[in-house]
Amino acid sequence: MGITSKKEFEKNDFPVLDSYEGGSIILTQLDALVNWARSNSVWPLTFGTRCCAIEFMAVGASRHDMARFGYEVARATPRQADMIIISGSINYKMAPVLKRLYDQIADPKYVIAMGACAVSGGPFYYNSYSIVKGADHVIPVDIYVPGCPPRPEALLYAFLQLQKKIKREKNFKKQLKK
Amino acid sequence: MKRGREIVGIVGKRKPDSVCKTSQRFDRMVNKKNKVKGNKDIGLSVTSRNKEVNLAQSETNQAMTNEQLIEQLTSANPDAVVKQGSQYPEITVAHDKLHAFMQNIKSDSSLAFDYLVCETGVDYPEFIQVVYHLESTSHRHFMVVKANTENRETATLDTVSDIWPTAEFHECEIYDLLGIRFNNHPNLRRYFLDDTWGHPLRKDFHDDIHVVER
Amino acid sequence: MAEFSEKYIITDEIKADEYLVNIGPQHPSTHGVLRLLTRLEGEIVHNVEPHIGYIHSGIEKMTEALSYPQIVHLTDRMDYLSAHMNNEAVCLCVENALQVEVPERVKYIRTIFDELQRLASHQLWWCASGMDLGALTAFFYGLRDREDILDIFEETCGARLTLNYSVPGGVMFDIHPNFQKSVKAFITKFRKKLPEYDKLLTDNIIFQNRTKGVGVLSKEDAIAFGVTGPTGRASGFSCDVRKHHPYSAYPYIKFDEKLGTDGDSFMRWKVRMDEMWESMNIIEQLIDNIPEGDFAVKMKGVIKLPEGEFYQRVESARGEFGVYIVSDGKKNPYRVKFRSPGFSNLFTINHIAKGWKIADLVAIMATFDLVIPDIDR
Structure with a gap:
């Protein structure tokens, strides 16, 4: 993949690298380096609404210990966090708050919907007047974890899946394509 | 305002055992407050008939x-x-x-x-x-x-x-x-929902947008 | 250091040197999505107005379309830390209405599960409130020991948190063959661990200075505000439903109702710590004497309650939990109301936090042991 037009050449951040033979290999390696760093230091936001928050706490504590996978500490402010674990149901009064929290997180940001309530409304799907039928009506979700509440192992598996997803990202290539 | 600041200043100078003193002081305050409250209750509500009942009842409190x-x-x-x-x-x-x-x-x-x-x-x-x-x-x-x-x-x-x-x-x-x-409620406001909602526990409450009925 | 400033006469208009601070809905010390609108002058709290409803799910409306066995499964999504007590309250209410006598074995199993659940809840309260007051070690100690109880739950009923174990007429399955052995092993282990908890926080001078004398709730106020559970008992309000209106196997056993005198944050802490010892005593009295027999009585396929109103109260980990069912003779209830202990407990916070500093407000919140879905329902 090379630079075709002059206009595109000027727009790109790393035009020189990619215009040479093998330049894209360097970009791929750079992507891999950045993704390796990002995927191993994803810090969640302390955001717990319902029962799943207790299982989230259990994941953070002694036996399950999410720090093993780089999800080091839960931060209390969205400005220091990289991801939200929506642990519990979201209702119509809470939805604007969740949106605001999501907006405050710096890019790149990720979302895990933990538990049936966050995935689809769960036990509150039918006949409940105040629960949003799935948190993905409010913010985009990367990983869905079913269960009511999911076991800590299930959340750990979701963490690993999220790491895989982050590792597939192409940050520099994306910039070239724009 | 001024009074509050003065008191904070005094407490701040106290030695570590001042915790007990503070709590004693607070106990006194609470007692004082309850006394006033109690008097108010009796003045407002207990009729003379009830006072007689009170005396009779205090002997057989069962x-x-x-x-x-x-x-x-x-x-x-x-x-x-x-x-x-x-x-x-x-x-x-x-x-x-x-x-x-x-x-x-x-x-x-x-x-x-x-x-x-x-x-x-x-x-x-x-x-x-x-x-x-x-x-x-x-x-x-x-x-x-x-x-x-x-x-x-x-x-x-x-x-x-x-x-x-x-x-x-x-x-x-x-x-x-x-x-x-x-x-006569001192602060009647909606706790769970905002003013755009109806009253959901009424039997005629109907909401096509938010409720999926089964 | 506990400091208290004279209470002010609060008026509606905000004075020039007062300002408003929103604590929550997303704040680690509110234990969920509670919003406290606080009015401050410097650090001193003038007024706290709790705003709830950020996790309101309309459970009471939902129950009107569900049958009675289905309601049981919704109740442990309310107060998820005392899930089994909530299950039991609905089951007892239905059984009393139908006048069904459950086997003795069921009563014993339910009571043991109640107390195990209470232990698990108090452990989580201990580590969460320790973390609120700045002791992160407490978080790891508490959750480490809590996992042992969750293993026992998992062995018997397959769930860690939302048990769904009680059903109208009994319990869902019989206990696991290893149940008695593992409960006894846990209690021997936890009896050695609990003094560690005291060493870590209760005897800590910094911790004592932050809680002693802070946020005093008098006995009269506790009764007037309907504050129950360990929070009410710390003020000397004898409100233990297990003692005054015994249900399940509580009439058969001897236990003390732990009553405090001071009603401050430290006493609320102490009462909960003492209750953990008492819970272990109760379990030890029952665990060897579980009678043989069925684990459930056969109920009809469709449970219909007779017309009328039924109220059942149980002691959950946070206080008095009540279920009020209005039945019109159909398979769905006409109206169900859950009396949640947290709702009454929360709204005293304005009364007792006035005049304290904002750091003391966190200490008061921590010792109240609030679960927000229990308040919002």
């Missing part, structure tokens, strides 16, 4: 049976309707006499219903009912009092939040979910 309880209540309030065969002694009071009745059963020392366990609103086709579960912490009686609103459209009832402070919050919940307005 729980009544449910039959005695109902008998005493009906003799004082002949209009009240007593339901037979229910789980607990149950009495229905007219909505305009509710506040006086409640004040009486709290201040009367032979009844002394001082703990409001639960306050519930129930929607019926003609009226909305408010159910009070009451307990006496000294005699261990348990009783249910019911009051019906006049109609469903302009449902109003007197507040009991001046008798039991916890009722203030239960009444806000009932107002939010069932739409009963409580007269």
Whole structure:
């Protein structure tokens, strides 16, 4: 993949690298380096609404210990966090708050919907007047974890899946394509 | 304002054992406050008849049976309707006499219903009912009092939040979910939902947007 | 250091040197999504107005379309830390209405599960409130020991948190063959661990200075505000439903109701710590004597309650939990109301936090042990 037009050449951040033979290999390696760093230091936001928050706490504590996978500490402010674990149901009064929290997180940001309530409304799907039928009506979700509440192992598996997803990202290539 | 700052300054200089002193000081304050409150209660609510009962009761301070309880209540309030065969002694009071009745059963020392366990609103086709579960912490009686609103459209009832402070919050919940307005309530606001909503625990509540019915 | 400033006469208009601070809905010390609108002058709290409803799910409306066995499964999504007590309250209410006598074995199993659940809840309260007051070690100690109880739950009923174990007429399955052995092993282990908890926080001078004398709730106010559970008992309000209106196997056993005198944050802490010892005593009295027999009575396929109103109260980990069912004789209830202990407890916070500093407000919140879905329902 090379630079075709002059206009595109000027727009790109790393035009020189990619215009040479093998330049894209360097970009791929750079992507891999950045993704390796990002995927191993994803810090969640302390955001717990319902029962799943207790299982989230259990994941953070002694036996399950999410720090093993780089999800080091839960931060209390969205400005220091990289991801939200929506642990519990979201209702119509809470939805604007969740949106605001999501907006405050710096890019790149990720979302895990933990538990049936966050995935689809769960036990509150039918006949409940105040629960949003799935948190993905409010913010985009990367990983869905079913269960009511999911076991800590299930959340750990979701963490690993999220790491895989982050590792597939192409940050520099994306910039070239724009 | 100034006074508060001065006190903070003094406490700040104290040695570590000042914790106890602070708590003692606070105890004194609370006692003082309760004394004032108590006097107010007696001045407002206890009638001379009740004072006599008070003296008689203090000698034999023991729980009544449910039959005695109902008998005493009906003799004082002949209009009240007593339901037979229910789980607990149950009495229905007219909505305009509710506040006086409640004040009486709290201040009367032979009844002394001082703990409001639960306050519930129930929607019926003609009226909305408010159910009070009451307990006496000294005699261990348990009783249910019911009051019906006049109609469903302009449902109003007197507040009991001046008798039991916890009722203030239960009444806000009932107002939010069932739409009963409580007269003389200090701060009636919606707790769970905002003003754009209807009152969801009413039987005729219908919402196509938010509710998926099954 | 506990400091208290004279209470002010609060008016509606905000004075020039006062300002408003929103604590929550997303704040680690509110234990969920509670919003406290606080009015401050410097650090001193003038007024706290709790705003709830950020997790309101309309459970009471939902129950009107469900049958009675289905309601049981919704109740442990309310107060998820005392899930089994909530299950039991609905089951007892239905059983009393139908006048069904459950086997003795069921009563014993339910009571043991109640107390195990209470232990698990108090452990989580201990580590969460320790973390609120700045002791992160407490978080790891508490959750480490809590996992042992969750293993016992998992062995018997397959769930860690939302048990769904009680059903109208009994319990869902019989206990696991290893149940008695593992409960006894846990209690022997936890009896050695609990003094560690005291060493870590209760005897800590910094911790004592932050809690002693802070946020005093008098007995009269506790009764007037309907504050129950360990919070009410710390003020000297004898409100233990297990003692005054015994249910399940509580009439058969001897236990003390732990009553405090001071009603301050430290006493609320102490009462909960003492209750953990008492819970272990209760379990030890029952665990060897579980009678043989069925684990459930056969109920009808469709449970219909007779017409009338039924109220059942149980002691959950936070206080008095009540279920009020109005039945019109159909398979769905006409109206269900849950009397949640947290709702009454929360709204005293304005009364007792006035005049304290904002750091003391966190200490008061921590010792109140609030679960927000229990308040919002």
